[in-house]
Amino acid sequence: MPRIHVAGKGPVELPEGEPVGSALPPEAIAARVDGRLVDLSYVPKEEVSVEPVLPEDPDGLHVLRHSTAHVMAQAVCDLYPGARYAIGPPVEDGFYYDFELPVAIGPEDLERIEARMREIVAADQPFVREEVPREEALRRFADQPYKREIIERVGEEEGEVAAGETVTVYRNDGWQDLCLGPHVPSTGRLGAFKLMKLAGAYWRGDEARPMLQRIYGTAWATQEDLEAYLRRLEEAERRDHRRLGRELDLFSFPEELGPGLAVWHPRGGILRKQLEDFVRNLHLERGYQLVATPHLARRELWDTSGHTSKYAELMYPEMRREGDPAYFVKPMNCPFHVLIFRSRTRSYRDLPMRLAELGGVYRYERLGVLHGLLRARGFTQDDSHIICREDQLVEEILGVFDLTLEIHRTFGFTDPVVTLSTLPGETIVTPEMAERATGALRDALDRSGLPYRVAEGEGSFYGPKVDFHFRDAIGRLWQLTTVQCDFGLPERFGMEYVGEDNQRHRPVMIHRAILGSIERFTGVLIEHYAGAFPLWLAPEQVRIAPVADRHVAFARELAERLRTAGLRPEVDDSPETVGKKVRAAQLMKVPYTLVVGDREIDSGALTVRRRDGTEIPGVSVERFVAELVREAETRSLEPASFEG
RNA sequence: GCCGGCGUAGCUCAGCGGGGAGAGCAGCGGUCUUGUAAACCGCAGGUCGUCGGUUCGAGUCCGACCGCCGGCUCCA
Structure with a gap:
């Protein structure tokens, strides 16, 4: 009789052949045995420690979602004879399952599938785990090519289904799926779920493979958790920068311009100016030099930089007139900054040279990836290239990290999630240069004390990079800053400086953008603040609402006074009621509203x-x-108190 | 680019199984001169995304294209 140690209960005798579930509280949906997740039906053979996994635990949600995905697949197979099912893992907040179906399904089908799922739940079918020899599994899934492909790959790749000669199959009622598990004990134990949306997804994420139909769902331990999740989605919807951009009259994407190209309205223009002035001034303080470059360059430049060979699909097509050389609109600013460096002989005394520009670039992004300002085809990078000696590299990178943290803190972004991306397969630098570049980034990261993770092969074609992701007000992560270390372009462009030894040397280059792009960053800020910008960014800071026509003159004088102090007031002189004017200001998220009438004129005091x-x-x-001047100047994230 | 969905007035949305386009808000004009989230009356505004097809007749059915939304793939 194996002794098991149940968390919080001490040793328990478990009768021979009894599953661990019998020693656990009835709410448990799975178990953790010696740290490994297993079904409640797992029968221990020796002394083990056992913890219950409850539905609301992170592990429990994982199991719940996985099991819900199974039930959904079962429902789909019931409703669509001939369905082939591929994979259906749990993901953040839910799960999905990919299918190849004889028909295209639409949103209305989700209801049918959900209804069928509820029947399966009501039937409370037990999930039965089986270890099946590969050959038998191949027979069982004879008409399921995706499953067969997975089975055939078992053993070739770690972690897929199960290593070795047998695979694991879970069966409930007549339906079975290849799966490592664990699962809830029976379909009646699923929590609250809802099918959310349909999407296409390539088999194994490969564009060359068939497009499958993916159904996304969400699943939670309780109905309340599900509802809370749906409310979170509504909150995100409410913050959507595309909606707020229109409502607050910040920008638009006229169809006539083409996809991914925004025009900035006057209010958006102020917002941009505030951001741009802020970062530009900070750069000047930090020893950066501002430069400006054109939007086009001859093909030769891009051949030299390697863009035409490594970046061509993201560039707008070349333009040329008969008999003239070809031009490209720039997708990056780096080659131009290189040319500024190369415009005369440089001394080691010139280094580090930090060239900065708010550079407008255009990238021919694939249509499906566009997403308002967050992913546009035309955008403005707060771009800089630091050209330095190799021995200055780490110090310069640290300087960039420091500036990054300072800038983002201003917006309330702290505790970045940092990744180091190493070079991809296709690159313009030698393995030796790649190693030095990656080493410098790693050194700088280690010295900075910032925690980071490594993403293999995610770097850009000319160098490895460090990215900073920041969490917004509702917990979403946004990639903002990127710092890239480049030994390649200096080589390609033959960049040189004269050293103390009077010899020519090759510098290295850091590419970096701290906000990322003004467009993207503005989009993130809109969502972060839900459109309610801190005073220094707010396009309109004070709305002055005269009570009646006779108060308009006073309102205008007051506005003039605020304007003289450097503030941005507007007077609402429309023939509307006070209530309506206040409401209008509120809807535009203006930080302060002043209603002015006889009382204010007589007393000289305002109600803010x-x-x-x-x-x-x-x-x-x-x-x-x-108070407002101070609030704006300090870029405060809190409104003035008018106390004390 | 691929898969699914969507496209009616500036915005949000009605519009039946094909038979002459509507509302609210916003805008404009008027009345009211108002005290902290929507005064009242009136007016104007739409090639129903575009092109083609089916039909006696298309906002409505079919196709192509454009754009948007959600994914996949990719990224500031």
Whole structure:
């Protein structure tokens, strides 16, 4: 009789042949035996430690979602005879399953599938685990080519289904699937779920393989958790920068321009200017030099840089007139900055040279990837190229990290998730250069003390990179900063400087963008702040609402006074009620609203309405101006209190 | 680019199984001169994304293209 140690209960005698589940609380849906996730039906053969896995545990949700995916696949197979099922893993917040179906299914089919799933849940079919020899599994899945492909690859790749001669199959009722498990004990134990959306997905993520139909679902331990999740989605929807961009009149994407090309309206223009001035000034303080470069260059430049061979599919097609050389619109700024460096003989005293530009670039992104400002075809990088000696490299990278953290902190972004991406297979640098470049980034990361993870082969074609991802107000991660280390372009362009030894030397180059792009960053900020920008960024900072026509002159004087102090006020002189004017200001998320009428004119004191709806009475004009100026100058993330 | 969905007024959306386009908000005009999230009356505004097809007749059915949305693949 094996003794098992149940977490929190101490040793327990488990009768021979009894599953671990019998020693666990009834809420458990799976178990962790010696750290490994198993079914409740698992029968231990020796002394082990056992922990229950509850539905709301991270592991439990994983199991729940996985089992829900199975039930969905079962339902689909019931409803669509001839369905072939591929893979169906749990993912963040839910699960998906990929199918090859005889018909294309639409959103209305989701309801049918969901209804069938509920029948399966009601039937409470037990999940039965079986170890099956490969040959038998191949027979069982004779009409399931995707499953056969997986079985055939078992053993070739670690972790797929099961290594060795047998594979694991889970069966409930007549339906079976190849699966490592574990699963909930029976279909009645699924939690709250909902099918969410349909998508196409390539088999094994490979564009050359067939496109399958993917069904996404979400699953949670309880109905309340499911509803909370749906509310989170609504919150994200409410923050969508494409919606807010229109509502707040910041920018638009006129169809006439072509996909992924935005025009910035006056309010968006102010927002951009604020961001741009902020980063430009900070760069000047940090020893960067501002440069400017054109949007086009001859083909030869891009041949030299390697873009035409390694980056061609992301470039707008070449343009040329009969008899003239061909030109490309620039997808990157680096070659231009190289030319600025090369415009005269450089001394070691010139290094490090930090050339910075808000450079507009155009990339021919595939249509399906475009996503408002977050993924556009035309955008403005806060780009810089630091050209330095190799022995200055680590120090310069650290300087970039430091500037990155300072800039992002200003917006309330802290605790970045940092990745180091090594070079991809296709590259313009030698393995030796790649190693030195990667080494410098790694050294800098180690010295900075920032935790990071390594992404193999995710770097750009000319160098490895470090990316900073920041979490927004509702916990989503955004890739913003990128720092790339490049030994390749200096070589290709023959960049040189004269050293102390009077010899010519090759510099190295850091490519970096801290906001990433003004467009993308603005999009992220809109979602982060839900459109309610801190005062220094708000296009309109104060809305002044005169009570009646006779108060308009006073309102204009007040506005003028605010403007003189460097603030951005607007007067709403429309013949509307006060209530309507306040509402309008609120909808535009203007930080402060001042209703002015006889009372204000007589007393000289203002009642300040903040964007959150709170009102502060009795604020003098001087006080109001001073507090707002301070709030804007300090780039405060909190509204002024008008206290003390 | 691929898969699925969608495209009606500036915005949000109605519009039946094909038989002459509607509402609310916004805009404009007027009345009201108003006290912290929507005053009242009126007016104007749409080649129903584009092109082609089916039909006596297409916003409605079919096809192609354009664009958008969600994924896949890729990325600032």
